[in-house]
Amino acid sequence: MVSCERVEAKLSFIIPLFNEKESIAELYQGIVNAMQKLKSGYEIIFVDDGSTDGSFNIIKSLRQKDTFVKGLRLRRNFGKSVALNKGFRLAEGDILFTMDADLQDDPGEIPRFINKISEGFDLVSGWKQSRKDPFLSKNLPSKLFNFMVRWGSGVKLHDFNCGFKAYKRHAIEKLYLYGEMHRFIPALLHAQGYKVAEIPIRHHVRQYGKSKFGLNRFSHGTFDFLTVLFLTRFLKRPMHFFGGIGTLVSFSGLLICLYLTCLWFSGEMIGHRPLLTLGVLLILIGMQMVTTGFVAEMMNYSNRSHDLDDIVDEWLG
Numbered sequence: 001m002v003s004c005e006r007v008e009a010k011l012s013f014i015i016p017l018f019n020e021k022e023s024i025a026e027l028y029q030g031i032v033n034a035m036q037k038l039k040s041g042y043e044i045i046f047v048d049d050g051s052t053d054g055s056f057n058i059i060k061s062l063r064q065k066d067t068f069v070k071g072l073r074l075r076r077n078f079g080k081s082v083a084l085n086k087g088f089r090l091a092e093g094d095i096l097f098t099m100d101a102d103l104q105d106d107p108g109e110i111p112r113f114i115n116k117i118s119e120g121f122d123l124v125s126g127w128k129q130s131r132k133d134p135f136l137s138k139n140l141p142s143k144l145f146n147f148m149v150r151w152g153s154g155v156k157l158h159d160f161n162c163g164f165k166a167y168k169r170h171a172i173e174k175l176y177l178y179g180e181m182h183r184f185i186p187a188l189l190h191a192q193g194y195k196v197a198e199i200p201i202r203h204h205v206r207q208y209g210k211s212k213f214g215l216n217r218f219s220h221g222t223f224d225f226l227t228v229l230f231l232t233r234f235l236k237r238p239m240h241f242f243g244g245i246g247t248l249v250s251f252s253g254l255l256i257c258l259y260l261t262c263l264w265f266s267g268e269m270i271g272h273r274p275l276l277t278l279g280v281l282l283i284l285i286g287m288q289m290v291t292t293g294f295v296a297e298m299m300n301y302s303n304r305s306h307d308l309d310d311i312v313d314e315w316l317g
Contacts, residue, residue, distance in 0.1 A: 010040050010041040010042065010093055010094050010095065011035070011038075011040055011041070011042040011043075011093045011094075011095050011096075011097060011110075011114075012042070012043050012045060012091035012092060012093030012095070012096045012097065013031055013042065013043070013044045013045065013097045013098075013099060014045050014047065014084060014087035014088065014091055014096060014097065014098050014099075015027065015044065015045065015046050015047065015087075015098070015099050015100075015101050016047045016049055016080050016083035016084055016087065016098075016100075016101070017046060017047065017048060017049065017051065017055060017083075017100075017101035018048075018049045018050065018051055018055075018077055019051045019052060019053040019055060020051070020053075020055055020101040020102060021051070021053045021054050021055040021057075021058050022207075023101055023102055023103045023207065024046065024055060024058045024059060024062070024101060025058060025062065026103060027099070027101055027103055027107070028044060028062055028066075028069065030103075030106075030107035030108075031044055031099075031107045031110075032066075033107070034107040034108060034110045034111070035110075037111075038110070038111065038114075042068060042093070043068055043069075043070060043091070043092060043093065044068060044069050044070065045070045045071075045072065045087050045090055045091060046059045046062075046069070046070070046071050046072070046101075047072045047074070047083040047084070047086055047087045048071065048072065048073040048074065049074050049077050049078060049079070049080065049082070049083040050073075050074050050075065050076040050077035050078065051073075056071065056073045059071035059073075070090070072086055072087070072090065074086070079179070079180075080180075080182050081177035081178050081179060081180065081181050081182040082177070082178065084098060084177055084182050085176065085177050085178075088172050088175065091169075093169065094168070094169055095114065095117060095166055095167065095168060095169070096166070096167045096168075096169060096172060097110065097113065097164075097165070097166050097167075098163055098164070098165050098167075099163060099164050100163035100164070102206050102207075103204060103206070103207050104203055104204045104205070104206055105126070105163065105164040105201070105203075105204075106201065106202045106203075106204060108202070109126070109164070109199075109201045109202060112199055112201075113126075113164075113165075113166040113199065114166070116166075116197055116199050117166050117168065117197075119197075120195060121168075121195045121196065121197040122167065122168045122170070122171040122189065122194035122195050122196070123165060123166070123167050123168075123171055123185070123186060123189050123194060123195070123196045123197070124165065124166045124196075124197050124198070124199060125157060125159065125160070125162055125164075125165045125186055125196065125197070125198045125199075126159065126162040126163075126164035126165060126198070126199065126200075126201040127157070127158045127159040127162060127198045127199065127200045127201060128159055128162055128201065128203040129158070129200040129201070129203075130202075130203060142159075142161060145160070145161065145183075146158060146159060146160055146161070148225060149183075149184065149187060149225060149228075152187075152225060152228075152229045153184075153186075153187035153190065153191070153228070153229070153232060154190075155186050155187050155190045155196060157186055157196070157198045158198060159198070160183055160184065160185075160186055160187070161183045162201075164201060165185070171189055171194045172189075175188065175189070179224045179227075180224045181224055181227075181228070183224070184224065184225065184228040187228055187232055188228065188232065190232075191232035191233075238293055238296035239293035239294065239296065241293070242289045242290065242292045242293030242296060243289070243290050243293040245286075245289055246285075246286040246287065246288070246289030246290035246291075246292075246293065247286065247290065248286070249282050249285050249286035249289065250282065250283050250285075250286025250287060250290070251286070252282050252286075253278070253279045253280065253281065253282025253283035253284075253285075253286060254279070254283060255279075256275055256276075256278060256279030256282065257276070257279040257280065257283070259275075260273065260275060260276050260279065
């Protein structure tokens with residue numbers, strides 16, 4: 001067991017994993033080697049997301065040798081977002097790192113993240129500029145995903161989905177992740193006014209096991225992207241969303257009804273026409289959406305006072 005006196009953690013490494021027993025010890029040693037050069041306090045938190053291959057036994061053995069290691073095992077596989085949530089809540093460091101456990105992230109890059117975050121950024125994300133993954137199964141879907149998120153969020157990052165990131169503690173204290181939301185963390189934090197940056201990093205070929213990425217995750221991520229798009233653009237102004245769409249729908253219905261009214265004045269019978277039903281229905285749906293926008297605005301206004309302390313970046317008083 002490590003005999004040196006434990007200092008308060010300055011850096012926390014949060015490593016979510018699922019069935020990665022072959023790579024855990026090697027990743028641990030890589031982080032330790034990097035931290036010995038930095039001479040900084042640290043902790044390594046392995047979050048076992050319901051592994052079935054004995055990964056947690058490896059974590060236990062590391063903990064017995066080194067008290068800087070912490071291990072958390074979830075009852076079943078809840079997904080990376082939930083695992084990160086749990087790790088964030090347990091971390092004690094001033095700067096929090098997330099890394100994947102598959103050895104594709106290089107611990108030797110840690111000092112570069114620290115240097116970048118010291119420039120005043122709240123989140124520094126890695127960019128796998130030269131990615132060592134299969135093109136069709138991972139690289140191409142990733143490029144499409146990153147393009148979609150860049151366009152939707154306005155955050156100009158190359159690689160939103162890179163698991164190698166560094167955060168200042170205050171940036172993640174109220175971050176809540178679920179589903180595939182971990183892939184949108186830069187967009188979520190940027191929408192809250194935090195400063196986001198990116199650095200190119202070395203990326204290695206997976207040595208053990210197989211990737212957990214699949215097309216089902218890509219489809220689920222698409223729906224989560226729509227959620228993030230709404231939350232980041234319209235959470236504080238819901239009337240802009242509901243009111244805009246509602247007005248458009250009602251206006252379409254009104255045009256249909258005006259057209260039918262002109263026909264009625266010219267002597268045509270319109271009572272039996274399905275178009276009349278559609279026009280009235282569109283007007284009603286549009287009015288309901290506008291009303292929903294008003295209700296959402298009232299709820300937002302009633303809760304707004306609780307958010308005021310979270311938007312202050314610096315105070316000179």
